[in-house]
Amino acid sequence: MVSLIIVGFGNVGRSLADIMLKDREYLHKTFGFNSEIRAICELKGALINKNGIDVENLLKLNDISQSSDWVPDKTALDVVKEVDADILVECSWVNKDTGEPAVSTLKAAMNRKMHIVSSNKGPFYLKYKELKEVADKNEVMMGMESTVLSAVPALAAKTTLAGTHIKSIRGILNGTCNYILSQMTQNGSSFDDALKEAKDLGYAEADPTLDINGYDAAGKIVILANVFLGWDKTIKDADIKGITEVTAEKIEQAKKENKYIKHVCTAKDGKLTAGTELIPMDSTLAVMGSLNLVEFETVHAGPYTFIGRGAGGPEAAAGILSDIINISLLKF
Structure with a gap:
C-alpha cells in the first residue's frame, strides 16, 4: 500500500x-x-x-x-x-x-x-x-x-532515449498559446475571443498571463534542458517572448508564405528561447489546437517527437x- x-x-x-x-x-x-x-x-x-x-x-x-x-x-x-x-x-x-x-x-x-x-x-x-x-x-x-x-511521457524519454545522445530540444510547450494561435489561423478568431474559448475549455487559467507572455512554456524548456542536457539553468537564463503581439494580419501573411505562426521553445548550444516563429505548414511543429509537442534532436538516431494533450x-x-x-x- x-x-x-x-x-x-x-x-x-x-x-x-x-x-x-x-x-x-x-x-x-x-x-x-x-x-x-x-x-x-x-x-x-x-x-x-x-x-x-x-x-x-x-x-x-x-x-x-x-x-x-x-x-x-x-x-x-x-x-x-x-x-x-x-x-x-x-x-x-x-x-x-x-x-x-x-x-x-x-x-x-x-x-x-x-x-x-x-x-x-x-x-x-x-x-x-x-x-x-x-x-x-x-x-x-x-x-x-x-x-x-x-501525461505526455516527455521526461520518461530520458531513459528510453539514453543511448541516442540528445543534442537539442524544441517544442510547442503551452496548450493555451497553441490553441489561441490555431483558432486565429484556422477560424479567423480574434486573439481575445480565442483566449476566452481557451479559458472556457479549461486550457487557460483565470489569469492567463503566464501562458500568453511565454513564461509557462519557458519554464518547461528550462526543465527539459536541465534534465536531458545536464544544464544548470533557471528561467532567468531564458530569452522569453509571448504571443500578445500576434495579429490577424501577421497570421494571414504567414499563410500566404505557406507557414504558421507558432510559439516555439528551444534549448540549443547553451541557449534557451521561447517565442513566436514562422513554421512551414508541413513541419512536425505544425500541430493544432491544444496539442503540445516536444522534439529531441539526437546525434545517433535523428529526431524523436512526442505529441499529446498537454493541458487540463x-x-x-x-x-x-x-x-x-x-x-x-x-x-x-
Whole structure:
C-alpha cells in the first residue's frame, strides 16, 4: 500500500483522486498498485487521516473543509513534518518568483525520505539543482512529468532515449498559446475571443498571463534542458517572448508564405528561447489546437517527437499518477 500526501486540491488534485478511485481495480490488476491518501493540504488547512481518507465521500464535497478530517490552519509543511507517507504529491499554485512555499515543502518531504511527484513547475525551473541535490542525498526519486507536458511521457524519454545522445530540444510547450494561435489561423478568431474559448475549455487559467507572455512554456524548456542536457539553468537564463503581439494580419501573411505562426521553445548550444516563429505548414511543429509537442534532436538516431494533450486537470493528473506508479514499481 503506497501512502500519499497531496498538496493542492484544485482541478489537478481532485482529478488525481478521482482517477485513482475510478481506476482502482485496473491499477491493482495491471501494476499491483494500491494506494491511500493520508493527508490533503490546502491554503487554509488540511485533511488528515493516518488510516487513509475516504476518497469516495470526499469527492462528493464541494468544500473539503466540511470533512470531519479537516484541521484548520495546518500548513503543508506542518503536515509533512507530522504525517508519515511514501510519496508527497505537489500540485499547488505556481510561485514564479521564488517557488515557495512548494520548494520548502518538497525539501522537507525528501529530508523525511519521501519521494516527490509534482505538477508545480515553479520549484523546478527555479531550483532544480538544489532539489536534485536533496533527492540524491536522501536517495529518493523526483517525479516531474506533469511539470512539462502533463501525461505526455516527455521526461520518461530520458531513459528510453539514453543511448541516442540528445543534442537539442524544441517544442510547442503551452496548450493555451497553441490553441489561441490555431483558432486565429484556422477560424479567423480574434486573439481575445480565442483566449476566452481557451479559458472556457479549461486550457487557460483565470489569469492567463503566464501562458500568453511565454513564461509557462519557458519554464518547461528550462526543465527539459536541465534534465536531458545536464544544464544548470533557471528561467532567468531564458530569452522569453509571448504571443500578445500576434495579429490577424501577421497570421494571414504567414499563410500566404505557406507557414504558421507558432510559439516555439528551444534549448540549443547553451541557449534557451521561447517565442513566436514562422513554421512551414508541413513541419512536425505544425500541430493544432491544444496539442503540445516536444522534439529531441539526437546525434545517433535523428529526431524523436512526442505529441499529446498537454493541458487540463485530468491530463496533468494522469502524468502525476504515471510518476507515482513508476516510483512504486521501483521502490516498493
